[in-house]
Amino acid sequence: MPTQILPATRASPRTTRPFELTRFFSVTSLIGILVVTASLIWVYRELAVRHLIDHETRANVALTRAFANTVWSNYRDYVAASAGRSREQLVADPMVGRLRAEVLSKMNGLQVAKIKIYNLQGITVFSTDEKQIGEDKSSNAGLQAALNGEVASNISFRERFDAFEGVIANRNLIASYVPARHAADGPIEGAFEVYSDVTELLDKQEQARWQVAGLVLVVLSTLYAFLFFIVRKADRIIARQRRERDAKEEEIRHQAYHDPLTGLPNRAYFAERLQEVISMARRHDHTAVLMFIDLDRFKIVNDSLGHQAGDSLLQIVAERIRSCLREHDLLFRMGGDEFTVILPVVAAPEDAAIVARRITETVARAISIHEHELSVGATIGIAVFPGDGDSADALLKNADAAMYSTKENSRGGHSFYRAAMNQRASERLNIETALQKGFRNGEFALYYQPRVDTASRRVVALEALLRWIHPTRGVVPPGEFIGVLEETRMMIIVGEWVLRTACLQLRAWCDEGIRPLRVSVNVSPVQFENANFVAMVRRVVEETGVDPSLVELELTESLLIDNLQQAQQTIESLKRIGLHLSIDDFGTGYSSLNYLRLFSVDYLKIDRSFVTEIASSERGRAVATAIGEMARALDITVVAEGVETEAQARFFSGIHCGELQGFLFSRPLPAADVRPLLSNSIVLAAGGGPAPRWLQSPEQSPVAG
Numbered sequence: 001m002p003t004q005i006l007p008a009t010r011a012s013p014r015t016t017r018p019f020e021l022t023r024f025f026s027v028t029s030l031i032g033i034l035v036v037t038a039s040l041i042w043v044y045r046e047l048a049v050r051h052l053i054d055h056e057t058r059a060n061v062a063l064t065r066a067f068a069n070t071v072w073s074n075y076r077d078y079v080a081a082s083a084g085r086s087r088e089q090l091v092a093d094p095m096v097g098r099l100r101a102e103v104l105s106k107m108n109g110l111q112v113a114k115i116k117i118y119n120l121q122g123i124t125v126f127s128t129d130e131k132q133i134g135e136d137k138s139s140n141a142g143l144q145a146a147l148n149g150e151v152a153s154n155i156s157f158r159e160r161f162d163a164f165e166g167v168i169a170n171r172n173l174i175a176s177y178v179p180a181r182h183a184a185d186g187p188i189e190g191a192f193e194v195y196s197d198v199t200e201l202l203d204k205q206e207q208a209r210w211q212v213a214g215l216v217l218v219v220l221s222t223l224y225a226f227l228f229f230i231v232r233k234a235d236r237i238i239a240r241q242r243r244e245r246d247a248k249e250e251e252i253r254h255q256a257y258h259d260p261l262t263g264l265p266n267r268a269y270f271a272e273r274l275q276e277v278i279s280m281a282r283r284h285d286h287t288a289v290l291m292f293i294d295l296d297r298f299k300i301v302n303d304s305l306g307h308q309a310g311d312s313l314l315q316i317v318a319e320r321i322r323s324c325l326r327e328h329d330l331l332f333r334m335g336g337d338e339f340t341v342i343l344p345v346v347a348a349p350e351d352a353a354i355v356a357r358r359i360t361e362t363v364a365r366a367i368s369i370h371e372h373e374l375s376v377g378a379t380i381g382i383a384v385f386p387g388d389g390d391s392a393d394a395l396l397k398n399a400d401a402a403m404y405s406t407k408e409n410s411r412g413g414h415s416f417y418r419a420a421m422n423q424r425a426s427e428r429l430n431i432e433t434a435l436q437k438g439f440r441n442g443e444f445a446l447y448y449q450p451r452v453d454t455a456s457r458r459v460v461a462l463e464a465l466l467r468w469i470h471p472t473r474g475v476v477p478p479g480e481f482i483g484v485l486e487e488t489r490m491m492i493i494v495g496e497w498v499l500r501t502a503c504l505q506l507r508a509w510c511d512e513g514i515r516p517l518r519v520s521v522n523v524s525p526v527q528f529e530n531a532n533f534v535a536m537v538r539r540v541v542e543e544t545g546v547d548p549s550l551v552e553l554e555l556t557e558s559l560l561i562d563n564l565q566q567a568q569q570t571i572e573s574l575k576r577i578g579l580h581l582s583i584d585d586f587g588t589g590y591s592s593l594n595y596l597r598l599f600s601v602d603y604l605k606i607d608r609s610f611v612t613e614i615a616s617s618e619r620g621r622a623v624a625t626a627i628g629e630m631a632r633a634l635d636i637t638v639v640a641e642g643v644e645t646e647a648q649a650r651f652f653s654g655i656h657c658g659e660l661q662g663f664l665f666s667r668p669l670p671a672a673d674v675r676p677l678l679s680n681s682i683v684l685a686a687g688g689g690p691a692p693r694w695l696q697s698p699e700q701s702p703v704a705g
C-alpha cells in the first residue's frame, strides 16, 4: 500500500542544523594551535631579546667600570676641558691619539665594535671612529639618561657599521650608554657609549626559538590527534542517538496521523490538510475538490465473514481507491468504511466526476477473500471549493450530505453537492462519450484554409483545421470539443490522426502534380508536453513519405513559455527533422518577442482579434508595425490571421507581412473543395464581405467559389 507523504510542514519540524561536533572541534583546535604557537614564538623572542640586552648591558657596564678604574684618571681632565672646543681642536689634541691606543689595547679580543666618550654637554670628545669626534649628541635619549646617572641600552640592526677594526656589514649591535665617574660614588663626569656585536648570540637565540616552536607544535598536534579520535567517536554516538530519537518521533507522529490498518492518513490529519488545501486554493485562485466515500454493503461482509475478512476488504479497497488518483491527490481513512479524497487542484469541477466514476468502477469489481467472491460498492459525495463552502467543516458537511442523498437515490454512484454541477458533469460525460464514439466511427475530418502570399495573393500554404461531422448536429467547430479532448488526453491520439491525415493529403496533392505547398497543423499543449511527441512526428513524416519542409507545426506561446528549457529542446529536435514551426495566436498571450529570440521558429501568426483591432485603433496599428519590424530583424515571417477586409489586407501588405489568411480569401474548406484553389495560376482576390471570393488569373476562365 503506497502510503502518502506527510506535508513539508509536518515532516520536518526540526529545521535547525544539527551541531557538528567534529568539525567544530577541528576548526577551533587548529586555530588554537596556530594562535598558541605564534604567541609562543613572539613571547619567546621578546623575553630572549630582553634577556640579551640585560646581559650585554651588564657586560658593557663592567667593561666601562674596568676602563674607568684603570685609565679614566688620565683623561678626565681632557673631557672636562673639552667644553667649548671645536672639532678641529679636539681632533688635534694629542690626548685623542693616546686614548685611542689605550682603548684598542684594552678592547682587543672582546665583542666590542666601537667606543665613544661624551662630555657633560653631550659632545663626542672621543670615538674609535675619528669622523664622529665633535658631533653634538645631546638630544639622544640614551645619552641623556647616562648623564643623569642611569644606564640605557638599545639593540639595532646595521647594514653597514664603522667599527674600530674596520667596516662590518649586516650586524645586530647593542649600544649601551654608561655614566663615566672617577669613583663609583663620585659625580658624573661624562658618558661612555659602548657598541657590542650580538649578531651570533641573536642567531643562536633565533635557532633555539624555532626549535622550541617546532617542539610545541609537535606536542600540540599529538594532543590534537588524540582528542580528535575521542571527539569523533563522541560525535558518532551523538549522531546515532539523534537519528534514533528522530525515527522514534517520526514513528509516534506517523501513528498519531495514520490509520494502522490501511496505512492511510487518518481523520486528525485530514482536518489539517484540508485546511491547507483551502488556503492554497484561495491564494492561487484554484479549484479544489473534496470527495466523501462510503462503502456499500460493507457491514454485511463484516457481520457474516468476521472482522478479519472486513479488515482485508478495507485494505484492498483502500489500495484500489489510491490507484485511481494522481500523485498529488490525497486519500484518508476517516474511520469504519468511510474514506475521503482531496483533489488539491482541478482544471474544472467536472473533472472530479471522472475521478469519482473511476473510483466507483474500480471498487465495484469483485474481490476474493478467504475463497469468497465479494462485491462491495462505493457511493461518493462531491463538494467543490469555492462554491460549496469556504471552510473545511462546511466542505466536509456538504460532501457528506451529497453522499447521503446519492445513497438514497443510487447506491454505487456519485453526485455533486450542487445539482447544477451534476447537470454539467453529465453533459461533459455525454460529450466525452460521443467524442470517443465519433472518433471511432470516423466522424472527424480536416478542413483546409488557404494562406496566401501577400504580394502575389497566390496560395502558399494551407492550415489544417479539425472538424467533427456529427450525424445529427452537422459540422461541429473545434472550439466546442478541443477542450474536452485535451482534458481527457484524447488529444494525443486525435492530434496524431490530424498530423497523419494532413500529411497523407499533402502527399496525395504532390502525387497529383500540384506544386509544393506547405500544410500547417495545430499542436495542443497536451501533445507538445508528451514525452513521445517528437518521435511520433518523426514516425508520421517517415511513414507518409512527405517532404518534412512542407510540414509546419503551429505552437502557441504559452505552451513554450511554461517550460522554456524543455520547449527549446523539443523545438531543436523538430527543426532537426526539417519541419517549419510557427507561433499561433500571437497577440493573445504574453506576446513577447523577447521570448521568440530563444526559439528558432519560422512564422509568427498574428491573432484574428489583433487583426480586427487594426481597423479601429491607431495604437493597434503602431504595435503591429513594431511587431512586423522586430520579426523581420529576427528573420521570422509574419502571417496575419482572420483577415476579413481589403483594408486589413492592405495594411498588413504595407508592414512587410509575408502571408495573409482569412475569410477575405477563403473559409476553411474540405480537401476536395480547396483543391481548385491550389493551381499556381489562381490568384485569390479580395472583394470585401465575409463570403469567400476568389478569382482566376487573367489567362484562366473564372471559377466559382
Ligand code: C2E
Residues within 6 Å of the ligand: 449, 464, 465, 466, 477, 478, 479, 482, 495, 498, 522, 523, 524, 554, 584, 585, 608, 641, 642, 643, 644, 661, 662, 663, 664, 668
Ligand atoms: P487557429 O489555429 O488560430 O485557427 C484559426 C481559426 O480562425 C479557425 O477557426 C479559422 O476558421 C478561423 N478564421 C480564419 N480566418 C477567419 C476570418 O477571417 N474570420 C473569422 N471570424 N475566423 C477566421 P476554427 O477552425 O474554428 O479553429 C479554432 C481553433 O481550434 C484554432 O485556432 C486552433 O487553435 C484549434 N484547432 C483547430 N484544429 C485543431 C487541431 O487539429 N489541433 C489542435 N490542437 N487545435 C486545433
Ligand code: MG
Residues within 6 Å of the ligand: 463, 522, 554, 584
Ligand atoms: Mg492555428
Ligand code: MG
Residues within 6 Å of the ligand: 584, 585, 586, 605, 607, 608, 641
Ligand atoms: Mg491562430
